[in-house]
Amino acid sequence: MLPLVLLTHPLPAEWLQSLEGRVRLIVGPEGTTGFPEALLKDLPEAEGLLTLLIDRVDGALLERAPRLRVVSNMAVGVDNIDLRACQERGIAVGNTPGVLTEATADLTLALILSAARRLPEAAADARAGRWKTWSPTGWLGMDLNGATLGIVGMGKIGQAVARRAAAFGMRLLYTSPHARPEVEEALGAQRVPLEQLLEASDVVSLHCPLTPQTRGLINEAALRRMKPRALLVNVARGPVVVTEALVRALQEGWIGGAALDVTDPEPLPPDHPLYQFPNCLIAPHIGSATWGTRRRMAEMACANLLAGLEGRPLPYAVQGTNL
Ligand code: GLV
Numbered sequence: 001m002l003p004l005v006l007l008t009h010p011l012p013a014e015w016l017q018s019l020e021g022r023v024r025l026i027v028g029p030e031g032t033t034g035f036p037e038a039l040l041k042d043l044p045e046a047e048g049l050l051t052l053l054i055d056r057v058d059g060a061l062l063e064r065a066p067r068l069r070v071v072s073n074m075a076v077g078v079d080n081i082d083l084r085a086c087q088e089r090g091i092a093v094g095n096t097p098g099v100l101t102e103a104t105a106d107l108t109l110a111l112i113l114s115a116a117r118r119l120p121e122a123a124a125d126a127r128a129g130r131w132k133t134w135s136p137t138g139w140l141g142m143d144l145n146g147a148t149l150g151i152v153g154m155g156k157i158g159q160a161v162a163r164r165a166a167a168f169g170m171r172l173l174y175t176s177p178h179a180r181p182e183v184e185e186a187l188g189a190q191r192v193p194l195e196q197l198l199e200a201s202d203v204v205s206l207h208c209p210l211t212p213q214t215r216g217l218i219n220e221a222a223l224r225r226m227k228p229r230a231l232l233v234n235v236a237r238g239p240v241v242v243t244e245a246l247v248r249a250l251q252e253g254w255i256g257g258a259a260l261d262v263t264d265p266e267p268l269p270p271d272h273p274l275y276q277f278p279n280c281l282i283a284p285h286i287g288s289a290t291w292g293t294r295r296r297m298a299e300m301a302c303a304n305l306l307a308g309l310e311g312r313p314l315p316y317a318v319q320g321t322n323l
Helices: 013-019 037-045 057-063 083-088 101-116 117-128 158-169 181-187 194-200 221-223 243-251 291-309
Strands: 005-007 024-027 050-051 070-073 092-094 148-152 171-175 203-206 230-234 257-260 280-282
Touching: 005 158, 024 194, 037 221, 050 291, 057 083, 070 243, 101 117, 101 203, 101 230, 101 257, 101 291, 148 158, 148 194, 148 221, 158 171, 158 181, 158 230, 171 181, 171 194, 194 221, 221 243, 243 257, 243 280
Parallel strands: 005 024, 005 050, 050 070, 070 092, 148 171, 148 203, 203 230, 230 257, 257 280
Antiparallel strands: none
């Protein structure tokens, strides 16, 4: 009998080719958020889970899955998984690091450029007939050349953003639990305390994982430290920013604008106050959303899953980052 695997949400069949003939797959419904109710009845038999970042895998869920041997998350972030609960039960956890670095860094630059040059506002005005003439003072934005970018979290994605930003002539500051001499030498990036980064940066870009230490890191005090024209960019995880504080910051003009690929909550309901600000650009968590990247993420997730089912070390095992 082939091992039973629950894939929480549908994926294109060609991304899952390596699973053919090796597992029995039950696929959850399309368009839902969170671990699908419809799959709960299958948990007692499941030996593997192939999850997305929207699925919460906690101790209560694991209690219902006594045969589970591997949780393979098709994401680099694993804040949706209780790693300690998995470790206690001997369940291997895998993720998809590295493969989405370039796509996510590309999107970060797209957000920085769009927010700096007020592209969503300008495009909306053109479409709505508000482009009456070439205006010497219309839609003015920020010069990136010579501006300071503060990168919070200098991991793989932070470094890929730093390389791109340096090519745009930006000066680089960063915070990170570890010094990154290679980025300092190659790009002139300077490691500073968070307070200093917030005070000195024209753009603050978040690239840290969501952990107990980073949850709520960008709170009212942090936002008040930023320059009045500075932009906040979040492609990390929504809860790194305190949403209510960001709403106030935009309402009261503490900062110049925000560009968010992740929000708290997620998805952000259509009537959420953040949508009311023309200087707040919101994308629906699309950092890794390119055909090639998503396919490679699925293939890595399948490789992790098969290794876990076969009792081999996972090729991309999570190293207890949020234990
Ligand atoms: C995307 O947010 C990921 O963690 O893969």
